[in-house]
Amino acid sequence: MSTTPAILVAGGAGYIGAQTCKALAAAGYLPVTLDNLSTGYAAAVKWGPLEQGDLRDRDRVQALVAKYDIKAALHFAAYSLVGESVRDPAKYYDNNVGAATAFASALIGAGVGALVFSSTAAVYGTPSISPIPEDHRTVPINPYGASKLAFEGALRWLGEAHPFAWTALRYFNAAGADPDGEVGESHDPETHLIPNLCKAVLGTGPALTVFGQDYDTPDGTPIRDYIHVVDLAEAHVLAIRRLLAGGDSGVFNVGTGEGCSVMQILGAAERVLGKPVPYSVGPRRAGDPPSLVADSSRLKAAFGWKPVRSDLDSIIADAARWQAERTY
Ligand SMILES: NC(=O)c1ccc[n+]([C@@H]2O[C@H](COP(=O)([O-])OP(=O)(O)OC[C@H]3O[C@@H](n4cnc5c(N)ncnc54)[C@H](O)[C@@H]3O)[C@@H](O)[C@H]2O)c1
The missing domain is CATH 3.40.50.720 (NAD(P)-binding Rossmann-like Domain)
Incomplete structure (x- = not known):
């Protein structure tokens, strides 16, 4: 065996x-x-x-x-x-x-x-x-x-x-996405912000809709981890x-314990991808809380885990590469 x-x-x-x-x-x-x-x-x-x-x-x-x-x-x-x-x-x-x-x-x-x-x-x-x-x-x-x-x-x-x-x-x-481009995110329909903004920048998807800019957050858009x-x-x-x-x-x-708003992601994407993200602001989506940020200290203590690739630039660059070259 x-x-x-x-x-x-x-x-x-x-x-x-x-x-x-x-x-x-x-x-x-x-x-x-x-x-x-x-x-x-x-x-x-x-x-x-x-x-x-x-x-x-x-x-x-x-x-x-x-x-x-x-x-x-x-x-x-x-x-x-x-x-x-x-x-x-x-x-x-x-x-x-x-x-x-x-x-x-x-x-x-x-x-x-x-x-x-x-x-x-x-x-x-x-x-x-x-x-x-x-x-x-x-x-x-x-x-x-x-x-x-x-x-x-x-x-x-x-x-x-x-x-x-x-x-x-x-x-x-x-x-x-996988930094080697072997696997990545291909949901259908895709509801996630980052693949959708990549597709909007690449011209393989429609302009992004930002769902609500009137949340109780510093720039009005929801914060996620x-x-x-x-x-x-x-x-x-x-x-x-x-x-x-x-x-x-x-x-x-x-x-990661770090929260980023939708507008912060759009700003980072423009910097990393060298192009502005085409977007419009729509109404809030039902069921979206203003902020979701993890306290992962339990995981870190029990597993010795720590994120090594979760900076926004790596996330966006890897996601965009996958969306440009995806194989499925
Ligand atoms: N993507 C996220 O940000 C996120 C966040 C929190 C939790 N999750 C959870 O993580 C898990 C994976 O998410 P994902 O984004 O990779 O989803 P995904 O849809 O890409 O993968 C789910 C897989 O499960 C298979 N599947 C579904 N029902 C099945 C069944 N009854 N029998 C056999 N196969 C079945 C699907 O064919 C698919 O390959 C899900 O449980 C999801 O709820 C995802």
Whole structure:
């Protein structure tokens, strides 16, 4: 049997999952992707096998655990469009809670006792303090955030009932692309600011809409904490390593602790890309809090993690290169 420990990566054909597969392979693991390709790309799966299938397929999950001798799993496979979740909450509960719980249960049944889950800052709703620590109250303001919080709850109870350790990583805004151009962000529709501004500058997408300039922030636009996808991927490798070494379950924010407004991002993009971003100001988007900035001190202390590529210039330059040269 191979000495390379195999990790099952549900959603490994997506933006963050694919980048994490690259990081896992570099760290000496075999990433085995389970993905139904509903929003992902077969072309993004480059560092291990692609097993096309659904999270809900218990027999398939258990057969994969046996086939590859899976040691731990990562769960990225969810729907994550906030607006769509408001229009169709059942779709979000079905996939982000129902399918996710079926997946965790199948893993436990097959003897896999470690799972890292992609949670989100959306679990906090509209926070009362900034930066936000993990023990801040969690009152999501849309079904997407609520579905992620519900699955965190399921993990907690599964961990009580079974020999099962889990880590929920609450990401703030994932951004950037692989510096080598091997994988990147290709959501359809794309709702994220940085890929959309890159497309606007490149002329491959429409002028950007800034959703609201009347927030209670210094320049009136929302403030977010942008984390480079490479730094986020590294947090997953550390989380897997920690669980495999017997680390306990828990919730961790993943962000830089630095907030940037939309207008600050546009200014940085103009500087990095050498061209102004064409944009207009539209109304606020429902469910957008004024500011979301992470207190990641718990993650730093437990994992020895620190962001190394999350400066705005690297994020924007890597994202723009991907949008100009993207292969899928
Ligand atoms: N992108 C962000 O800024 C951000 C922020 C916070 C949290 N997250 C969370 O991180 C995770 C990954 O985000 P992403 O941007 O890479 O998304 P993505 O849509 O690019 O990737 C999700 C992948 O999961 C697959 N998938 C979905 N449902 C499935 C199912 N039932 N069975 C098998 N495969 C399935 C999709 O085909 C896709 O490849 C998501 O859970 C998302 O909610 C993302």
